[in-house]
Amino acid sequence: MTLAAWLAVAVFASAYILIATEKLNRAAVALGGAAAMVAIGATRGHAMFFSEETGIDWNVIFLLFGMMIIVGILKETGVFEFLAIWSAQRAQARPFRMMVMLILITAVASALLDNVTTVLLVAPVTLLLCDRMALPPVPFLLAEAMASNIGGTATLIGDPPNIIIASRAGLSFNDFVVNLAPIVVVLLAVFIGLAWLLWGRRLAHDPERSSAVMALTPRETITNAALLRRMSLILALVLLGFVTHAVTHIEPSVIALLGAGAAILVSRLEPDTYLEDVEWETLLFFAGLFVMVGSLVHQGVIEQLARSVTSLIDGNYHVAAQGILVGSAVLSGIVDNIPYVATMSPLVHGLVGPAAGLPPEEASLWWALALGADLGGNATAIGASANVVVCGIAKRNGHPISFWEFTKYGLIVTAVTILCTVPYVTLRYF
Known part of the structure; x- marks a missing residue:
């Protein structure tokens, strides 16, 4: 590798350590790392802002920004309070039952929409x-983030990496469902068992609060029914647009x-009201992270790592598939x-070329890439993205999740789900 490539690795590693140790604000670290990449010549303005491969992924940034505004306006109707009480009552106000319900809702919604939109809602x-x-x-929140990544694995639109793979390999929505949905169903069942071991058995049941929640009338929490009806229509159209993305080719x-924009027009709320819920720190963190990783791509570092994974194929x-x-899970x-x-x-x-017409053993490389990247x-x-x-x-609402708190659970979930996926790839394609 070139000197610039080694310097880029050093900058990324330093930023990663600072993010992991949480000594500094993560957005400040990401933006500082991005600035350092520019200073050492690992990237330049055009590569940062305009390149699809090495720059900021504006599709992700503006998808998040738009959905944050929609969620902020929806919050003013009281619908989230309604859904919270309704969910608790369906689960008989039992903590782990509620967790299972939210896991299933998140996983299914992530498959039909995408995992980032789902966790925002x-x-x-x-x-x-x-x-x-x-x-x-x-x-x-940890269970939902991980469920969104597992559920999103099942479809073309569920996880952004799948969209990239589908475009490169010429795969359809149905191809993903047929090849990945069966193992995702198994992984969800496994994950629910892990959720019990990791979190569920320590959740305390409060009979008094349960009784109080069961006595509530969910409809009474709706504060603006007219706005909710208008927002429901807008949200339905947005979700329809996400689902039909493969047909319309309109970016999410x-x-x-x-x-x-439509939500702002129909709500007539003051900008401070809906902009208050925009996670500016998260958006800046993403921008800095994209620049740092894009610099590694620009310098050929990630390509060299990827080639090292495939060099054993012969x-x-x-x-190769395994x-x-x-x-992919590790990287x-x-x-x-x-x-x-x-x-x-x-x-x-x-x-192996495009997936169409490939023998199962060769096509397995595409599905191994999707499974490894999504579950990893x-x-x-x-x-x-859903994790970030x-x-x-969580941080904005006074419940910060540290890098290591997420990782100590995430490594277990990733290891178990990948171990379950290894025999699936073997049995399905070989």
């Missing part, structure tokens, strides 16, 4: 629910911004899985 409900029940919200970020597709599966936990997949996809394409995103707090968003929401 589910997290406010969770915080209100836990407040009503006097429960610690962090275990619920554009759909979210159009929805946010015509043995079984070894190597890509495990290697996606270290860097965000979106730029990792953007770098790895051309290499897989060079090895659970390993750390910065492994997947959840941590940002």
